[in-house]
Amino acid sequence: MDNQLIVGIGLALAGVLAGWLFAHFRMAGQLAAQETERRLLEQALAQAQQQETHRQQQRQAEQQQQQLREKELRQLHGALTAAQEKLQHFDYWRNECDQLSRELRNQLEVNSAQEAELREVTIRLEETRLAAEEKQRLLTNSEQRLSAQFENLANRIFEQSGRRVDEQNRQSLNGLITPLREQLDGFRRQVQESFGQEARERHTLAHEIRNLQQLNAQMAQEAINLTKALKGDNKTQGNWGEVVLSRVLEASGLRDGHEYETQVNIQVDAQSRMQPDVIVRLPQGKDVVIDAKMTLVAYERYFNADDEVTREQSIGEHISAIRGHIRLLSRKDYQQLPGLRSLDYVLMFIPIEPAFLLAIDRQPELISEALQHNIMLVSPTTLLVALRTINNLWRYEHQSRNAQRIADRAARLYDKMRLFVDDMTSMGQQLDRAQESYNQAMKKLSEGRGNLIAQSESFRHLGVEIKRSINPGMVEQAMPESGCFDLDESESDRAENALEQGAVAWHDSIRQR
16 A cells, blocks of 8 residues: 555656656747747847948938038029129120121131132142153153164264265255154144143132132122112022123133033923023033022011011021022932933022021031032032132143143154154165175176176277277276286176166165165
8 A cells, every 4th residue: 555655656756757847848948949039139129220320320421412412502503693694794795706706717618618729729730730841851851862863873874875875865864854853843842832831820820819709709799789689589589690600600711602501401301391500511521500590589688687586587588498499409300311411419509608608607507408419509609619620620631632632743753753763774774785786796897807897998908999988997996907808708797787786776775765
């Protein structure tokens, strides 16, 4: 009984101990988990506090930057107010400066164009002068070389055959030489005259260019005066544009009917035709069409307007009129007309210089817009420069053609001289052969035993009656000292054959000469 009680108490204590241990271990695990969670919460709280502190610092920095920006804005506002006040005082001077700048820019453009033309013309004249000097030098050297060669050849021929050629042959040779000398002299005079003409033109070109600006200013003033008289009559304005264009063409040096033509009728098809105002001919078979039908009604209103509103409105209408005329010319398509060898663009002539400058100053893109339609805007100044350039091109073309003709003539002269030298060389060779045949015949005639003269004299000594004796000098040379007069028929025949050959050779040389 007691043992069972003790066992029961022991079991109970063991169960209580086991339960306590289980509860203790369970509580320890929960405490460890809570401790871990607490540490995590403390770390999260610390990070949150750090982030809050950082955000507060950022807000303070942003507030400081905002204050700085507000301060700078107030300073800029004050500076802007001061600048506006100064700008209000300088409006008048700014307008004056703008006007002077536009006038200066226009004048610089005119001067630049004239300087460019002067440089181009000067360069071309210098190139032409150098080319002419080179040609003259080459021709002079060729003339001297040919003259020296001919003189040496003639002297050699005269020295070899001078004793055999009579005065008549000398006159014939001089007759051959004289035309060659005259041609060389004429050729040299032509080259010198061409070079002198070019030098005179180069000296007068600078004076003509200096007068260009004065002429353009006068034409512009006349155009403005006539524009005042025009009151919107398009036909009258078209006629005035053609009048100004004709004056520019006359001042350029081009000739009507040669380098340009006016009012040319071109038949497009059976029912339509076109009539360009002016067609300017270019070297190498090209043409340039000039149109002078630009209306200036809006510019006339702008020029006579009293208030700024009307002037601005008229300027807009003037620019619109130019754009409309550009589109009209583009639709005409002059480049495709039959029989016209036009370039890819047409010159649209605005007869009043200020009207052209006003439109370009307000709308500089007008030039590029016109070029997109294959139209080039020109005023009296720019057109005159272009036409003067074309005139110079024609002058260079004529000079080139003359130089080519001179070169062709020199080539023909050289060929004739070569043939003449060949003929003289051949004639000298034939004269040498004739001289050799003559010497052989003379040897057989007067030298050697039984020569022909000795045998002929033997007939006289044998009593043959003769009318005149042979030259005593030849007889003395032919007669042997022994005085033998034996006849040798074979030697006599050889002498006669030699005389015949010499006579034939001499006759052939004279005939070929």
